[in-house]
Amino acid sequence: MTTRTLKQIIKALPATDGGGVKLLRSLGQSQAARLDPFLMLDEFSSTNADDYIAGFPDHPHRGFETVTYMLDGHMLHRDHLGNRGDLKPGSVQWMTAGRGIIHSEMPQQESGRMRGFQLWVNLPAREKMKPAAYRDIQPEDIPLLDLKDGSRVKVIAGSAQVAGRVVAGPVQGLSTEPLFLDVHLPADGHFVHPVAEGHNAFVYLYESSAEIGPTAQRQPLALHAVGVLSGGDHIEVHAGKEGASFLVLSAKPLREPVVQYGPFVMNTRDEIEQALADYREGQLV
Template structure:
């Protein structure tokens, strides 16, 4: 079974979005740094309310999916259709913007830690104009399992194989076949996981640093960097004398043209122009 190696490193950069929320962006910091079908990964993490209190006021999307995964904190999601959903520590929201949605994500706390991720995931051309939908995932709906070395794995999307057992996350059945794992390891540990050979994949350590690849070709990946993986059927990850936590993301590449203008992701410039016109005329959805 061919082991994937670390092919490219994308250091995250400090930036801000929404009302001025401070965050770090790796995948998607420019349009050449995507990992098809993944368009963007943002990490937000602060104990200072000034860094997040302005939140993400009302804004539009069309043509892709957004995934918000909260490690710590509480945000309220609302949209122009009257939908509401709480995003709390350990929970997630999988939103398919489809033909259009105008929504906000605003902090429900004035102090304390706010930490999590937002992932953008592309849609097939023939899915970009389908109706918007949500899946609000409560913390107890995300399966977790203890690893033999004392670590833990959480499965948000796809499935993981642990000790001969397969654990299925709450997100299944999408055309991109996403895998979204949150893994924690104690010091001096090893983690191995199969990944569909034809799927794109990357790793994002958010606590500590890791080593990726077969024993004879290990490469280090520091915290807050996205490590894009080569083709292969399995990933091998090791760490040294410090505990680590990382995201593992994989999905079926769409191999379709991408034209992006801010919060709109379509296949042609004409479709972007139509999205802008629809938004201006109140016809986005």
């Protein structure tokens, strides 16, 4: 067994998106801050409605998937396909933009805490122009493992292999073979999990403190930062004195050119120009 170690740390930076929503962006803050096939990771968290009330009005996408995972608050999704999805605490929206989708995500509250994540996952060239699709995953459809040591693992995509059990999440069968776990460890807790060799992987720490790697080579991961992991077949995360909450993500790299212009992610500049033309002419979708 080979334990993955920290290869790079990408600290999240303040940013705004949509109508002016304040957030922290780690992956995607620059073209160099990506991890194939992951394009972007945003964390939004505020009890100040001014930070999120403008939401994300109608906007287009083409060529990739967006994943929204809510911890607190209520957002409403609408798109040109007629889908309506209530994003509430613990729910996930997995949307495949494909050849094109126009959607909005707007707050359904005027006060209180809004907290969650949005992840962008690239699509292979052969799938970039497939029909758009949308999936609204309710909290009760996401397996939650409560372990004897006080650890809790939510399995959103792929399968968790914990304490001798294999538990499949609701998202399966995608070409990038994603693994998406939300892990909560108690004080001084220890988490070990297999990761497919050859897949790119990272840990995003969003609460408290943690160290990554085998006991003799532990390295601290900064709060609100992506820890890009080296090669290997499993990960080890050690929580600090106050426990730790973090995301674990891995997927099969595409190893294809990435050309991005705002909400469009294709393989060539010509394809981006076509996406822009299609959007102007009302043919994106």
